[in-house]
Amino acid sequence: MRLMLPQRHRLSRCCGLNLLNLNLLNRLNFNFSTHHHMTYVKPSFRHPELPKNDLGFTKKDYEGAISTLCGGCGHDSISGAITQACFEMAIAPHRLAKLSGIGCSSKTPTYFLGNSHGFNSVHGRMPSVATGANLANRDLIYLGVSGDGDTASIGMGQFVHAVRRNLNVVYIVMNNGCYGLTKGQDSATADVGSVSKNGINSFNAIDLPALALELGATFVARSFSGDRTQLIPLIKAAVSHHGFALIDVISPCVTFNNNTGSTKSYDYVREHITTADVVDYVPPGEEITMEYAEGSSAELTLHDGSMLQLHKLAPNWDPRDKLAAMQRIYLSRVKQEILTGLLYIDPDTQDLHDILNTVDKPLNELREEDLCPGSGALEEINQSLR
């Protein structure tokens, strides 16, 4: 296919811009297409008999613009899982807000849920924007997308406070252990000794699920972008969870951190992955139909009436046991395993609104009659101070 480049970009092609450079530029999101010269357009045609969800939407209604990330990027798989989960859950697109910071991960909200509200915020500042939005309207679903740099470095101060406040948000970290948008420098989640295209990482890694547990997170999961079967039910469970839900998704960077010696490459993750449990998500009003051998499964009811059925449990594993979860995460790290699944959940928690005891009505719907006691009340306060 011939690339249509706008006039001024053709100059650079004459200067020897070869296909490799084009790929590089494309990855860095130098999108050549302009409004009038669209090169990468997702075809709008869909089969007329596409399945519809309970709201009458097809999966297309949950898709976004075409991705400009590198071919094979784990992030695109996660975007696909988010799309699929929201479609299957029949979430009204306009009742969901997707928020992100800066980085390859944070570009992805453009590539899913094109009919939802979006907020691409400042680097590492998504938790603050999500906090403000959630306080203004507790009735929307908040889906935060971040990366390992965005969360574990520049946004660390924001992340930890969103966790400890139990903000009702789904917080997905697309974790590739490097800064893919700026040529792949090691990030704070790169394991010590892991080799990237920049050399060997000398610093200890921040384990985000372990940190979140320590800070009082009420839903902690880890997954792998290459395992949709595991990821989709986890996303649904996170949406249904009332409180802060972290899903740390290992998502290999095919361009800068997929080499031999990297602990975040596709090969390494596939060789070292272990599963704490497998989650079946059963929507509110539906019955559990799967049956598992006694002692090998557990059932949980979430805030919105949905059920989680956990199976293939490791021996003596209960994801409601925080101490066991911490121990298990630590042990898996020592054994150089990548532990995935639902690692911890407290299904009956108080989120930020419960803790602050705010009214049920979204704060952004309150008007003068709800909020303003008038000049008489102010005068009483003035008097009381005299």
Add this chain to the structure above:
Amino acid sequence: MIDLDLGMNEHLSPPLKWDDNRKYDPGKVYDAEDLENMAQFGRYLDSDGDGITYRTIPGTHPTKGSFFTRGTSRDEYARYTEDGAVYVRNMNRLLKKWDTAKEIIPQPELYQDGNQHKEGIIFFGTTTYSALEALDLLKEEGIEMDAMRLLSFPFSKKVEDFVNGHERIYVIEQNRDAQMRSLLINELEVDPKKMIRILNFDGMPITAAYISEQIKEKMVVDKVE
């Protein structure tokens, strides 16, 4: 030190008042009905020429109200674009919004009817009461000048008229580099020579005595020149 002055002292203010006729103003917001009756909502579309665009509250309308907030690489409908012409259009729209804002934001406080003297002083914020007291001290010595308290930026026509209506202006502020003076010079394109720095930045609160002494000193210097 100034923080300590503010934080560790009791300050009295006049009793707060509330006007019961006052209504909350959320600004230019389209509700579900507005959205239903339009073909397409444009978050950054200047529909009425003042540079200030309408917004929606998230969750308002099933299909017409949502938009994507991001940097400036987007068109009037909040769609991602790297088209230079669209970018220029948006930047010019923001300039228009800036101009509109000048007359909407809080206007400066003036302490006389019209311009009565050749010289004036400009101050703002915590400098206010010291500056007003300094005016009284100067008046006792027969030195009179006009005064203006800035309350907002960008500067409105009133600020411009005050600055242009005086031969010399003393800009009183609490920083080394006379930053407000620079703003006034840059924004209003006035002769820097008529804008005299009165600066206090030793960490102690600015006093009326200091201001009046500094003004008198600068007046003397000017007469010697």
